[in-house]
Amino acid sequence: MTLKLGVPSKGRLMEKTFQWFGKRGLTLSRTGSEREYAGAVEGADIELVLLSAGEIPRELSAGRIHLGVTGSDLVREKLSLWDQRVEELALMGFGHADLILAVPVAWADVDTLDDLDAVAAAFRAQHGHRLRIATKYHRLVRDYLRDAGVADYQLVDSQGATEGTVKNETAEAIADITSTGETLRANHLKVLGGEPIHQSQATLFRARSADWTTEDRAELKRLEGILGL
Numbered sequence: 001m002t003l004k005l006g007v008p009s010k011g012r013l014m015e016k017t018f019q020w021f022g023k024r025g026l027t028l029s030r031t032g033s034e035r036e037y038a039g040a041v042e043g044a045d046i047e048l049v050l051l052s053a054g055e056i057p058r059e060l061s062a063g064r065i066h067l068g069v070t071g072s073d074l075v076r077e078k079l080s081l082w083d084q085r086v087e088e089l090a091l092m093g094f095g096h097a098d099l100i101l102a103v104p105v106a107w108a109d110v111d112t113l114d115d116l117d118a119v120a121a122a123f124r125a126q127h128g129h130r131l132r133i134a135t136k137y138h139r140l141v142r143d144y145l146r147d148a149g150v151a152d153y154q155l156v157d158s159q160g161a162t163e164g165t166v167k168n169e170t171a172e173a174i175a176d177i178t179s180t181g182e183t184l185r186a187n188h189l190k191v192l193g194g195e196p197i198h199q200s201q202a203t204l205f206r207a208r209s210a211d212w213t214t215e216d217r218a219e220l221k222r223l224e225g226i227l228g229l
């Protein structure tokens with residue numbers, strides 16, 4: 001069986017993924033029409049599989065692809081015990097974004113997680129429901145807040161335009177990815193101080209559970225040589 005490499009089919013990670021491999025002597029390209037999800041790899045016995053960045057963690061975990069490129073945030077969010085299912089082969093140095101917690105700028109007394117904790121307890125007493133945090137990163141946010149001892153909150157699912165939920169009054173705070181900070185500023189939100197929940201970047205992963213034949217392992221060794229890993 002040929003080694004299968006899953007790469008983002010579009011969006012912010014695709015082009016840089018192709019460049020990253022290209023710089024290391026492996027030419028990845030899309031084949032077929034502009035809208036056809038087909039690709040090829042020159043210089044190695046590898047089948048290119050074009051996938052949504054968000055689906056690559058699941059495909060790796062199920063062993064349907066041997067290797068995959070996606071954001072480290074997506075692997076940690078989508079896979080429980082992610083490091084038992086995949087191995088990080090290379091941090092690729094692009095697609096940097098921080099997963100952060102943000103609250104309205106107008107909350108002058110809330111700048112840290114401890115402040116949020118205090119406000120959350122008071123909020124519940126005052127409003128009769130828990131402070132709502134909108135996010136699509138349920139696992140990462142829950143784990144982070146549990147470790148920090150913050151309990152008086154509820155997560156509200158938001159799959160996009162998360163920063164708008166505060167203005168729309170469906171949440172009091174948000175947890176989302178930011179890179180330039182523009183979207184937060186435009187929506188009058190500020191990041192809580194301290195380390196981000198996760199610092200994400202595009203990463204090349206190896207599926208631990210995929211069916212690795214002797215030839216696949218040999219091809220991976222050769223690939224690691226080409227890529228200088």
Ligand SMILES: Nc1ncnc2c1ncn2[C@@H]1O[C@H](COP(=O)(O)OP(=O)(O)OP(=O)(O)O)[C@@H](O)[C@H]1O
Pocket residue numbers: 010011012013051052053054055070071072073074095096097177178179180200
């Ligand atoms: N503003 C941003 N700047 C840099 N990286 C970002 C930004 N927003 C998201 N990302 C990163 O990009 C990756 C997601 O990429 P993208 O948005 O192309 O995928 P997606 O929306 O999940 O893809 P698809 O819609 O095909 O499922 C995540 O790893 C995330 O950390």
Ligand SMILES: O=P(O)(O)OC[C@H]1O[C@H](OP(=O)(O)OP(=O)(O)O)[C@H](O)[C@@H]1O
Pocket residue numbers: 159160161162163176177178179180181182183184
């Ligand atoms: O810090 P910034 O550079 O402003 O980027 C942050 C924004 O980028 C991402 O959204 P995306 O463009 O993927 O749209 P989405 O709302 O559909 O997730 C993320 O969810 C933020 O909303």
